[in-house]
Amino acid sequence: MNTNEQQQVVLTSRPSGIPQAEHFKVVRGPRPTLDDGEVLIRNIYLSVEPAMRGWVADEGNYSEPVAIGAVMRAFTTGQVVDSRHEDFVAGDYVTGLFGWQEYAAVDAATIIRKVSTERVPLSTSLGVLGLNGITAYFGLLESGQPVAGDTVVVSTAAGAVGSAVGQIAKLKGCKTIGITGGETKRRICLDEFGYDVAVDYKSAEFSEQLMQALDGGVDVYFDNTAGTISDAVLTRLNHKARVVICGTASISQWDPLPLGPRLNRQLLVARARIEGFLVLDYAQRYGEAVTELENWVAKGKLNYREDILDGIDQAPDSIAGLYRGDNMGKRLIQISQI
Amino acid sequence: MNTNEQQQVVLTSRPSGIPQAEHFKVVRGPRPTLDDGEVLIRNIYLSVEPAMRGWVADEGNYSEPVAIGAVMRAFTTGQVVDSRHEDFVAGDYVTGLFGWQEYAAVDAATIIRKVSTERVPLSTSLGVLGLNGITAYFGLLESGQPVAGDTVVVSTAAGAVGSAVGQIAKLKGCKTIGITGGETKRRICLDEFGYDVAVDYKSAEFSEQLMQALDGGVDVYFDNTAGTISDAVLTRLNHKARVVICGTASISQWDPLPLGPRLNRQLLVARARIEGFLVLDYAQRYGEAVTELENWVAKGKLNYREDILDGIDQAPDSIAGLYRGDNMGKRLIQISQI
Numbered sequence: 001m002n003t004n005e006q007q008q009v010v011l012t013s014r015p016s017g018i019p020q021a022e023h024f025k026v027v028r029g030p031r032p033t034l035d036d037g038e039v040l041i042r043n044i045y046l047s048v049e050p051a052m053r054g055w056v057a058d059e060g061n062y063s064e065p066v067a068i069g070a071v072m073r074a075f076t077t078g079q080v081v082d083s084r085h086e087d088f089v090a091g092d093y094v095t096g097l098f099g100w101q102e103y104a105a106v107d108a109a110t111i112i113r114k115v116s117t118e119r120v121p122l123s124t125s126l127g128v129l130g131l132n133g134i135t136a137y138f139g140l141l142e143s144g145q146p147v148a149g150d151t152v153v154v155s156t157a158a159g160a161v162g163s164a165v166g167q168i169a170k171l172k173g174c175k176t177i178g179i180t181g182g183e184t185k186r187r188i189c190l191d192e193f194g195y196d197v198a199v200d201y202k203s204a205e206f207s208e209q210l211m212q213a214l215d216g217g218v219d220v221y222f223d224n225t226a227g228t229i230s231d232a233v234l235t236r237l238n239h240k241a242r243v244v245i246c247g248t249a250s251i252s253q254w255d256p257l258p259l260g261p262r263l264n265r266q267l268l269v270a271r272a273r274i275e276g277f278l279v280l281d282y283a284q285r286y287g288e289a290v291t292e293l294e295n296w297v298a299k300g301k302l303n304y305r306e307d308i309l310d311g312i313d314q315a316p317d318s319i320a321g322l323y324r325g326d327n328m329g330k331r332l333i334q335i336s337q338i
Numbered sequence: 339m340n341t342n343e344q345q346q347v348v349l350t351s352r353p354s355g356i357p358q359a360e361h362f363k364v365v366r367g368p369r370p371t372l373d374d375g376e377v378l379i380r381n382i383y384l385s386v387e388p389a390m391r392g393w394v395a396d397e398g399n400y401s402e403p404v405a406i407g408a409v410m411r412a413f414t415t416g417q418v419v420d421s422r423h424e425d426f427v428a429g430d431y432v433t434g435l436f437g438w439q440e441y442a443a444v445d446a447a448t449i450i451r452k453v454s455t456e457r458v459p460l461s462t463s464l465g466v467l468g469l470n471g472i473t474a475y476f477g478l479l480e481s482g483q484p485v486a487g488d489t490v491v492v493s494t495a496a497g498a499v500g501s502a503v504g505q506i507a508k509l510k511g512c513k514t515i516g517i518t519g520g521e522t523k524r525r526i527c528l529d530e531f532g533y534d535v536a537v538d539y540k541s542a543e544f545s546e547q548l549m550q551a552l553d554g555g556v557d558v559y560f561d562n563t564a565g566t567i568s569d570a571v572l573t574r575l576n577h578k579a580r581v582v583i584c585g586t587a588s589i590s591q592w593d594p595l596p597l598g599p600r601l602n603r604q605l606l607v608a609r610a611r612i613e614g615f616l617v618l619d620y621a622q623r624y625g626e627a628v629t630e631l632e633n634w635v636a637k638g639k640l641n642y643r644e645d646i647l648d649g650i651d652q653a654p655d656s657i658a659g660l661y662r663g664d665n666m667g668k669r670l671i672q673i674s675q676i
């Protein structure tokens with residue numbers, strides 16, 4: 001490939017449900033040049049996340065849909081190779097919304113932060129110290145408001161967000177119950193992420209086991225799935241329970257709105273609360289979360305798993321794989337060396 | 339009737355839905371005598387309210403079900419006729435949970451408050467200055483958290499709670515949209531309760547008119563109905579909208595749970611909140627609400643309507659009548675003279 005070129009992953013058609021490999025294509029595009037105030041970044045890790053389904057959907061969402069033909073929107077971490085902004089020099093590691101591509105020239109103001117590799121690996125900047133960990137941090141602490149002694153239930157408990165939620169809840173003195181798919185992930189929940197109880201929603205005894213686990217009721221439910229699993233949890237809300245709606249992984253279509261049990265009576269009797277959470281609302285406070293999360297990781301108090309794919313050609317199918325449950329931990333794609 | 343006797347309304351069977359006349363009976367019981375620390379009250383006004391459906395239901399609720407054969411639980415206002423407690427003397431007007439009966443001997447500690455008739459009529463103690471007004475006050479201000487300029491939508495907008503919610507929201511500088519049943523109530527919403535817009539859910543053009551009214555979105559939805567009307571309102575939530583679940587008048591059965599659209603996506607996109615509200619949680623702060631509500635009523639800033647039935651024989655059918663929409667304003671039964 002010509003050094004004026006680079007590989008990029010573009011959205012070629014709009015999926016009606018979960019984005020599949022066929023909706024993306026790896027193409028050759030121009031390598032960008034720099035204007036004043038800009039920084040040229042060589043991407044090392046590309047992030048893959050469930051929220052990408054929403055980013056490419058046509059329906060109303062919290063961000064503009066990625067345009068057909070455009071480079072796929074994605075958080076990435078890379079190294080500065082050239083800078084025309086005084087705050088950055090070649091060699092700095094940085095993270096931001098730089099897209100599924102080899103190189104990006106960005107306005108320095110759009111860089112989320114410089115990343116230090118002194119205490120933790122670079123890849124954590126996209127997972128436990130990236131939006132996933134930050135989502136867990138603010139979603140649990142600000143919306144969920146756990147108090148020591150509370151029972152905190154987490155769906156997708158072994159996932160990039162859920163595993164951090166469960167561990168932060170433990171650090172705050174809560175009892176944690178994780179819901180996950182498969183015996184392997186259930187064991188990981190118990191052994192690596194310290195859940196007090198973990199339940200496998202693929203098990204034939206799931207309903208029974210879940211109800212037994214929820215015998216003392218639920219004070220905080222951190223929900224990444226929606227659907228029938230959540231319906232069951234919501235029948236056990238304690239007085240003044242808080243439900244954090246962080247994701248809806250189990251629902252593949254929102255048009256027309258799928259039906260489920262009406263919750264009014266449960267909310268009224270328990271005086272409980274359900275709240276939608278989006279980490280972008282906390283953008284001004286990311287630093288606060290990263291500092292605390294990095295301390296926990298460096299001290300071994302916060303475990304994480306990563307699932308690192310090799311090479312940009314893995315990108316098109318990578319979102320579909322998340323929804324198939326292929327990954328164990330935060331999914332990344334490494335496209336160049338550190 | 340013997341002066342040792344009194345009339346009482348007892349629950350004779352447990353309704354599976356809305357309590358009807360056949361579920362109650364007016365019987366003769368003993369007139370109570372006083373123990374130390376007790377107060378004998380002659381009831382003047384009996385309250386009738388939608389929540390009574392829950393009080394007589396067998397299913398889980400926030401209070402013990404009224405027992406079969408027991409006097410119907412109810413808020414009432416009456417006059418002290420004899421007292422063996424130093425804080426009360428004959429002639430005092432008092433309000434509390436004294437039941438659908440002519441006389442009650444109660445522990446003085448269970449009296450909610452003494453009622454003054456200096457500035458406002460006695461009957462207001464059960465409506466706009468009673469649990470209805472207090473519900474509107476804390477439900478709107480504490481759970482709904484309206485800010486000047488917000489759009490506040492109220493269902494059962496002409497009702498005892500709803501009419502106060504709409505007016506308090508106006509006093510706080512909000513735009514108010516009321517949803518009510520029938521053209522008469524719609525006019526009352528506009529003319530007496532000051533709603534900026536009022537929509538009749540019985541009208542053939544309801545959906546269209548509602549969507550037009552909600553064009554600018556909803557910041558606070560104070561919901562007394564649940565069901566399809568609420569479903570429509572919930573499609574228009576603004577960023578950080580607050581939904582107060584105060585009642586569920588449109589749903590007659592909760593077992594099994596009725597189905598409705600899943601709300602996760604709407605809550606997530608808007609980062610909105612739905613919260614169950616029960617006024618009993620604010621029992622320690624009722625005085626604060628009554629003081630402010632009484633000032634507003636006395637100054638003509640807070641209007642109210644009452645629907646006063648005559649005589650205890652009206653009690654058995656009075657709850658069913660509420661659900662039929664027979665009443666215009668707070669429903670009371672007057673059973674003796676002031």
